[in-house]
Amino acid sequence: MEAANSIRFRNALVFLRHQLRSTYASRPLHQQQCRTNVNSSNPPVRKNFQKDSMAKFINQGIGDMKNITHPTPGLLRTLEERGFLGQFHGNREEFVKLTNGEVIHIYAGADATASSLHIGHLMVLMPMIHSMLHGHRISLIVGIATARIGDPSGRLTERAGMKDRHLGERTFRHGTEITQQLSSLLKNVINYARERGYEEKKIGRRHITSNLQWHRNVGIIDFMQIVGHRSRIGEMMLRKSVSERLKSEEGLSFSEFSYQLIQAMDYWHLFSNLGVRLQIGGSDQWGNITAGCDLINRMVNEATWIDEQPTPSLIKNMAKPYGLTVPLLTTSSGEKFSKSTGAGNIWISASKTPPFSLYQYLLNRPDDVMEQWLKYFTLLPIEKINEIMVEQKEHPERRPAQKKLAYEMIDLLHGPVVARKCVQTTAIFFGQTDEADGLAKREEKLKQGLTGSDIEGISARPFWEPVLADEVIGSPLEKALVAGGVAPSNSQARTLLKSGAVSIGPHLRQVKLADEKILLTPDDLIDGKILLVKIGKNKLHIMRMETELTMKQAIAEREDPEGTIENSKPKAELRTRRQRKALKRKEKKANAEARKVNRKRVKVTSKALESEKRRASDRPMGEQEFDSLLRKALDRAERKAPGSRDIANRIEFKGMRMNRKPESQD
Incomplete structure (x- = not known):
């Protein structure tokens, strides 16, 4: 009986996808019309996108295309145990029964408003990863099209650069980078999960694409016919993202007001073409998610052909969309992480936030968030997390929870090799190690002296602070601290030096200012060009020595490591008057x-x-021009050989040629 129901379920799903498939795609000229009537029985039309521009967004990180018919039960329970479950749209009991019995398709999206995702996006990506590990299929949508509209959710002002003429080029470039980042992340996740006991054959399919694929072929008339007729202004005005912006001084633009309709169309397209049943987003996306669910419900209710089928109730039950929100990850000031603001963000990309910096950021998180963050950002079992928290309460000075969280997150995002390198580098620079002979190894390493490769383990070259070598070498050390941004003024730099909290050089030599000044010498540099400064127990500053010729390029590289800043953007000013x-x-x-x-x-x-x-005019040289040219030539010849002017009596002008007069014959 269960096998028969499963076959009927899949057959109905195929039929539903075929009938509800949206066909607002490129067609021949004689068939260019948008299908907005869901009762039409016309066959679906597939899109053909240009391979050179859109192929990079299709099936990135698709992995093994195996067919999983029986997922691992308990998806919603897992999300609830780890604290991901917020608001839920739909019947939870029906959804639990659905996910326990059949593989469903789930999607989440992120707008391409920056060149990288940040750790706040992990609040949405981790539920998607758990869904994939339970055997369900996931689609990650890079919002290139929606990034050009601007999401008003959680904002009091419009996003910067929305009227920039380079907006399309910038969002496409960001979308390409985020797509590559997600593809690499999914590969790391598969390896990370395999090492922690997950069976690869039970991992679901994954799919990365961009909503520019379907929006680029939809005109404004088609969009209004598909979405506009099925949307109500009253419902749109009541949504939080709209009502809060209307109360602000700046107000709300029409493009931002229509953002929820654009995202609703994304859900409808994925539902009707790929069978997506669940959308996951942050708590600020609740209005956009419900807008998509409402659009799908209205489209399905208009399909009168469903009532004519043998099992209309089964088909309508399969056509129910669901929505799920997760809590937002906030900064220490209570603000949510945002790509467009960029202030204080911890980026996933190693080119924007070095793995070692992320590792140190996680090590310094307070104890009160450790249990929840271990549930959020790791795949450790709940029992293992409880054991770690018991040890944390017994020995808080060892910080086992922070160390475990930092290692697991670096392993998840960048791989185990980078994670082990961060642990080793932390042991060398800060002496934080759990190994029995860890401190002895550190002392031996510092005795030998640090090298450039050790510094590269901290961060890449663009993150080092450039300073002019001629200004700091041989000068008081406080001048180098100010030039490198360690201290804002000479007086505060001297205060740091007097406290004995500063260590410099390849051997991390502790320096303490007394009556005499401490001068910076070439022996304090690593590889002759790198100055390492350690402040206190857990702060490192790296400076690179530059000449006047390389200073400008170094500053530009420091301000924009990826080289993505537009040429029109004002360049960074040099620090000192002498520079x-x-x-x-x-x-x-x-x-x-x-x-x-x-x-x-x-x-x-x-x-x-x-x-x-x-040469083009093919005219002969005039007599006057010839005489002038001859006079100049004779003047030069007279200076070199006196008496050469006598030759002028034997030269006559004949068009373009100079011929000597024939000497008289006797």
């Missing part, structure tokens, strides 16, 4: 050289043009 004067002299000299080269090029070009014009 600005040196740069001005360099620019003045470069401009003078450029003018000199330009004058020479213009002169050569003008001569070439005159020659070309003369």
